[in-house]
Amino acid sequence: MGKNKGSRITITLECECKNNKNTNKRSNGVFRYASSKNKKNTPSRIEIKKFCPHCNCHEIFKEIK
Structure with missing residues (x-):
């Protein structure tokens, strides 16, 4: 039997550089990371x-x- 994950949820982190026009961009688009957090603690x-x-x-x- 697997453990119940409880209060951990999957979140998506998105870069804020899309708003900056002065950055040295290599390509167009938005980059995102996937992570998890405990919604009770944070x-x-x-x-x-x-x-x-x-x-x-x-x-x-x-x-x-």
Whole structure:
């Protein structure tokens, strides 16, 4: 029997570099990461700094619905 995941949910993180016009972009589009979080411990939307291959630098990724 598998364990019940409980309050962990899958989230999508989207790069904020799509709004910046001054970045050195390699290609068009939006880059997204998939992750999970515990909705009891972190009820608000999270922001994580990760690498974006579109702008070729580290950017802030925000949780989208």
